[in-house]
Amino acid sequence: xxxxxxxxxxxxxxxxxxxxxxxxxxxxxxxxxxxxxxxxxxxxxxxxxxxxxxxxxxxxxxxxxxxxxxxxxxxxxxxxxxxxxxxxxxxxxxxxxxxxxxxxxxxxxxxxxxxxxxxxxxxxxxxxxxxxxxxxxxxxxxxxxxxxxxxxxxxxxxxxxxxxxxxxxxxxxxxxxxxxxxxxxxxxxxxxxxxxxxxxxxxxxxxxxxxxxxxxxxxxxxxxxxxxxxxxxxxxxxxxx
Amino acid sequence: xxxxxxxxxxxxxxxxxxxxxxxxxxxxxxxxxxxxxxxxxxxxxxxxxxxxxxxxxxxxxxxxxxxxxxxxxxxxxxxxxxxxxxxxxxxxxxxxxxxxxxxxxxxxxxxxxxxxxxxxxxxxxxxxxxxxxxxxxxxxxxxxxxxxxxxxxxxxxxxxxxxxxxxxxxxxxxxxxxxxxxxxxxxxxxxxxxxxxxxxxxxxxxxxxxxxxxxxxxxxxxxxxxxxxxxxxxxxxxxxxxxxxxxxxxxxxxxxxxxxxxxxxxxxxxxxxxxxxxxxxxxxxxxxxxxxxxxxxxxxxxxxxxxxxxxxxxxxxxxxxxxxxxxxxxxxxxxxxxxxxxxxxxxxxxxxxxxxxxxxxxxxxxxxxxxxxxxxxxxxxxxxxxxxxxxxxxxxxxxxxxxxxxxxxxxxxxxxxxxxxxxxxxxxxxxxxxxxxxxxxxxxxxxxxxxxxxxxxxxxxxxxxxxxxxxxxxxxxxxxxxxxxxxxxxxxxxxxxxxxxxxxxxxxxxxxxxxxxxxxxxxxxxxxxxxxxxxxxxxxxxxxxxxxxxxxxxxxxxxxxxxxxxxxxxx
Numbered sequence: 001x002x003x004x005x006x007x008x009x010x011x012x013x014x015x016x017x018x019x020x021x022x023x024x025x026x027x028x029x030x031x032x033x034x035x036x037x038x039x040x041x042x043x044x045x046x047x048x049x050x051x052x053x054x055x056x057x058x059x060x061x062x063x064x065x066x067x068x069x070x071x072x073x074x075x076x077x078x079x080x081x082x083x084x085x086x087x088x089x090x091x092x093x094x095x096x097x098x099x100x101x102x103x104x105x106x107x108x109x110x111x112x113x114x115x116x117x118x119x120x121x122x123x124x125x126x127x128x129x130x131x132x133x134x135x136x137x138x139x140x141x142x143x144x145x146x147x148x149x150x151x152x153x154x155x156x157x158x159x160x161x162x163x164x165x166x167x168x169x170x171x172x173x174x175x176x177x178x179x180x181x182x183x184x185x186x187x188x189x190x191x192x193x194x195x196x197x198x199x200x201x202x203x204x205x206x207x208x209x210x211x212x213x214x215x216x217x218x219x220x221x222x223x224x225x226x227x228x229x230x231x232x233x234x235x236x237x238x239x240x241x
Numbered sequence: 242x243x244x245x246x247x248x249x250x251x252x253x254x255x256x257x258x259x260x261x262x263x264x265x266x267x268x269x270x271x272x273x274x275x276x277x278x279x280x281x282x283x284x285x286x287x288x289x290x291x292x293x294x295x296x297x298x299x300x301x302x303x304x305x306x307x308x309x310x311x312x313x314x315x316x317x318x319x320x321x322x323x324x325x326x327x328x329x330x331x332x333x334x335x336x337x338x339x340x341x342x343x344x345x346x347x348x349x350x351x352x353x354x355x356x357x358x359x360x361x362x363x364x365x366x367x368x369x370x371x372x373x374x375x376x377x378x379x380x381x382x383x384x385x386x387x388x389x390x391x392x393x394x395x396x397x398x399x400x401x402x403x404x405x406x407x408x409x410x411x412x413x414x415x416x417x418x419x420x421x422x423x424x425x426x427x428x429x430x431x432x433x434x435x436x437x438x439x440x441x442x443x444x445x446x447x448x449x450x451x452x453x454x455x456x457x458x459x460x461x462x463x464x465x466x467x468x469x470x471x472x473x474x475x476x477x478x479x480x481x482x483x484x485x486x487x488x489x490x491x492x493x494x495x496x497x498x499x500x501x502x503x504x505x506x507x508x509x510x511x512x513x514x515x516x517x518x519x520x521x522x523x524x525x526x527x528x529x530x531x532x533x534x535x536x537x538x539x540x541x542x543x544x545x546x547x548x549x550x551x552x553x554x555x556x557x558x559x560x561x562x563x564x565x566x567x568x569x570x571x572x573x574x575x576x577x578x579x580x581x582x583x584x585x586x587x588x589x590x591x592x593x594x595x596x597x598x599x600x601x602x603x604x605x606x607x608x609x610x611x612x613x614x615x616x617x618x619x620x621x622x623x624x625x626x627x628x629x630x631x632x633x634x635x636x637x638x639x640x641x642x643x644x645x646x647x648x649x650x651x652x653x654x655x656x657x658x659x660x661x662x663x664x665x666x667x668x669x670x671x672x673x674x675x676x677x678x679x680x681x682x683x684x685x686x687x688x689x690x691x692x693x694x695x696x697x698x699x700x701x702x703x704x705x706x707x708x709x710x711x712x713x714x715x716x717x718x719x720x721x722x723x724x725x726x727x728x729x730x731x732x733x734x735x736x737x738x739x740x741x742x743x744x745x746x747x748x749x750x751x752x753x754x755x756x757x758x759x760x761x762x763x764x765x766x767x768x769x770x771x772x773x774x775x776x777x778x779x780x781x782x783x784x785x786x787x788x789x790x791x792x793x794x795x796x797x798x799x800x801x802x803x804x805x806x807x808x809x810x811x812x
Contacts, residue, residue: 025333025362025778027698027790028707034412063698063705097591097693098450125695128447155423162424200416240413 033060034241039192041236043209049230050077053084058241059092066092068102085110088119099124106137113177116140129153145171145180159196161203165189174216179224181216188212194238203238264304265295269315269339269361274370274398276463277470281400283370284311284361291468291492292359292373294392299354299380305347307339311366314338317347318362318737319375320530321514321755324349326775329737331362334776334794338363354379355514356488356532358394365403368494368784372396376488377514384673385510385519387536390486391477392467395527395549395558397493399462406459407785414697417461420454420555420578445583449591450695453580453653455729456553458697458785459495464551464558474569475560481542485562486510488534491527494784497552497731497758499526499656502545502562503573507535509665513754515740516673523662526552528733528758530782537562544568552654552731554578576659581729584651585761588727647745649762654731668745670752676740677770679749682721686712689725690732690759690781690791698789699728699781705790712779712793714771716800721768724759732786733758734767736795738777742768756782774800 035058043051055072067089074084090104099122106117121135133149147169154162167188174182192207209232213221218228272285286292297303309315316338318330328349332338339345354377361371374392399406409416422443430439446453469475479485487507491498501507501524508521511534519536527533527549539545544563551557554575561569586592647667648655658664692699701709714720721744726732733756734741740753744766751768759765780792 025331025787025792026707027705027788027792030407030411030788032408032411034408063696094696098695125450127450128444129450155421157423157425158419158421200413 030062031060032062034058036241037239039236040239041234043232043234046231049227051075051232052077064093068092082111090119092123115178139175141175143171143173143175145169161194162191163194164191176220179217179220181220183216184214185217186211186213192234201240205236205238207234208232209234262302262304263297266306267292267317268308268310269371270310272370275470276398276400277472279400284366285370286373290370290372291394291396294373295359295375297351297375297377299351299377301351303349303351306344307347308344309339309341312341314340314363315361315366316363317359319357319359321357323352323738323773326738326773326777329777331737331778334778351377353377353514355511356490356534357514358490358492358532360492365407365784368399368403368406370398372492374488374490384516385536386484387486388483389479390488392488392490393547393560394467394490394492395498396465397462397496398465399459403494403784407788410458410697410785414695415452417459418452418454419460420553421452422454448595449586449589451586451591451729453582454578455581455694456579456654457496457551457555458730460553460555462496462556464496464549464556466547466549466558466560469560471557471559476566477560477562478566479539479562479564481564482540484536484538486534486536488532489527490532491529493529495529497526497528498549498558499524499552500547500549501659502537502547503660504545505537505539507537509533509535512670512752513756515676515753517752518671518673520665520669522665523658523660525665526656528731528756530733530735531756531758544570546570546572548573550575573659579653581761582651582653584649585653586729587649587762588725589729590727647763647765648760652760652762654760667743670743670745671747671750672752675749676753680719682768683718685721685723687723687725689727692728692791694729699786699791701791701793706792707790709793712795714795714797716771716774716797718771719768720771721766724757724765724767726759726761726763729761731758731760732781732783732791735782736769736777736779738773738775739769739771744768771797773797
């Protein structure tokens with residue numbers, strides 16, 4: 001069966017999924033879904049900045065293909081500004097033992113100019129248990145940009161996790177309207193210490209989160225009187241459904 | 242179950258009548274299951290989980306009316322039974338399943354004896370509670386004596402539904418693993434082995450993205466013994482000096498158990514319903530879906546604990562044998578959990594990709610030893626000469642340090658008896674009486690047990706059931722199946738409708754089973770006399786492995802047609 005045919009069949013099956021499949025002995029009818037708010041947090045900056053932020057995803061599918069929503073948002077509580085509001089809708093297929101390829105669209109609708117992007121990316125688990133996301137974006141303005149995220153789930157005990165994370169964004173060109181320069185745009189480094197309150201479904205955490213802008217992006221932010229580097233203390237909860 | 246007891250009385254009255262016929266009524270119902278700390282809604286038979294013990298007699302023609310009181314389809318599979326394909330109870334293979342409100346009538350002759358069990362083969366109803374025990378009394382005198390008997394059926398009941406567990410595993414394969422290695426474990430490794438060794442070990446496992454603690458995929462369950470939690474303490478009464486036959490059944494969805502009765506030796510007389518040459522042990526491991534009959538002989542007027550620790554030591558079932566109700570004996574602490582070793586990973590492609598080719602030598606080396614009949618390849622990859630082969634199995638494996646060919650050499654899973662005594666090995670099992678003439682297999686077939694732990698997908702030869710073609714056997718052939726376990730999990734492989742003869746080197750005395758448990762990093766052989774026409778399931782009996790794709794349809798072609806089509810009646 002060709003990959004295209006299989007994907008089409010799977011999509012059709014997902015659309016007409018019913019309880020009857022659950023009684024089947026076959027894995028073919030096995031439909032899986034899940035949702036996570038990886039971060040739902042309050043950030044308190046080193047200069048008194050207050051920000052509410054979230055990052056999450058939800059999916060439905062099977063081993064052959066998954067349809068996934070990924071979203072994140074940041075709300076500046078001091079200025080009452082929705083600084084970041086991003087939603088991606090992607091299809092995801094396995095390409096190796098530990099990695100999936102994904103493709104889809106991304107919508108950015110913060111306060112300020114909106115953008116639509118095409119997305120292709122990789123998601124998977126690298127050796128030594130690093131969870132990796134690497135995405136490339138092409139905006140409707142023709143701007144090509146990229147983002148790499150890495151995260152590690154460090155178990156201190158069976159119930160206490162320390163999750164360090166790293167994210168870098170870069171662009172091949174400038175998008176002045178959205179304040180994005182060319183080259184390395186920003187990095188974010190975080191560490192969150194969580195506790196399994198209810199199984200793996202509710203995990204409150206505290207931590208630190210550091211953002212640093214670079215190059216043209218830094219210049220544009222400075223020109224607007226924004227922060228170019230901020231260290232936050234964070235408190236939040238990780239939720240899984 | 243009045244009808245059942247009437248039928249039983251009728252049977253007793255009939256005595257040695259030429260053909261006995263018993264009629265049994267079973268309803269499949271939503272039930273409440275008491276897990277001690279919580280109660281859950283599940284599925285049971287005749288309003289209970291586990292369902293009550295069915296007692297048949299060898300030679301009896303049974304009629305079993307199964308009424309579905311659920312809102313979804315159901316089915317009952319008679320685990321280990323040799324019966325017409327239409328009576329096997331696997332929806333999609335043997336019949337269409339039983340619709341809500343409908344009754345299906347199973348009719349088949351009982352052609353065997355021993356300890357078996359029955360369970361739903363639909364969705365996740367078996368992990369959700371739809372299981373029960375079956376005793377088939379032998380027509381002939383059995384080659385051992387006992388004064389009383391008890392069924393001891395063990396199940397790993399979880400507070401999550403089966404569907405929820407599958408979803409959690411598919412989303413996050415280590416969702417239930419609460420035995421992962423932590424930073425604190427790392428510090429203790431550093432202090433015991435030194436920082437270089439501790440780091441190297443972490444790197445080696447991290448490179449494969451696997452965990453040495455991945456022994457039980459699903460943890461956090463309550464192990465029930467005859468439906469009772471460890472605190473509720475199921476108790477079987479005896480008078481001192483009596484011989485007690487305990488019919489152990491592992492009806493768990495996912496968990497293997499190491500069973501012992503401190504203070505008593507256990508004489509194993511039967512495995513998977515078939516008598517074996519008696520072997521006396523201190524402890525034995527029961528794979529998912531296996532049955533073992535043991536005889537114990539308590540000579541003191543005191544209570545004894547039946548203690549069943551899960552293989553990964555995440556939970557223990559407990560019951561008591563006592564001269565009087567209300568007594569109990571000391572309950573042992575669970576031993577430390579085992580850790581998988583690189584030996585257990587030696588057949589894994591990930592392990593080989595990580596540059597550990599050397600460990601995997603056992604894999605490629607196989608195969609060539611076959612056919613000639615002069616050499617025999619053991620589970621650990623060593624080749625034995627004919628003479629050694631013949632002698633093998635006669636010695637068993639006493640003591641802790643004897644290698645067990647059914648675990649990879651250096652495996653972290655190889656069990657030892659808590660009291661330092663004898664732990665039963667597959668190598669110790671020898672048929673009491675061969676069921677078939679010993680003959681050369683007509684064909685060999687390889688079944689690599691494969692999977693992806695991180696994605697929680699399980700397969701055979703790298704192909705999931707949904708993508709697979711049926712396996713075709715010809716009626717009358719003797720197929721030799723070579724299981725190669727390339728994964729890190731232990732897979733209890735179950736072929737429906739025909740016996741699985743485990744090749745443990747005992748030749749004509751090779752034991753006759755219905756579940757062949759294959760440890761990680763090992764190659765194990767079984768042979769099947771293909772004598773049952775029809776369509777049969779062949780799968781890993783771990784509920785979530787089977788559902789994720791470690792499953793095959795076997796079609797037996799040829800043979801007497803009427804046997805396949807007979808009794809395809811529907812209620």
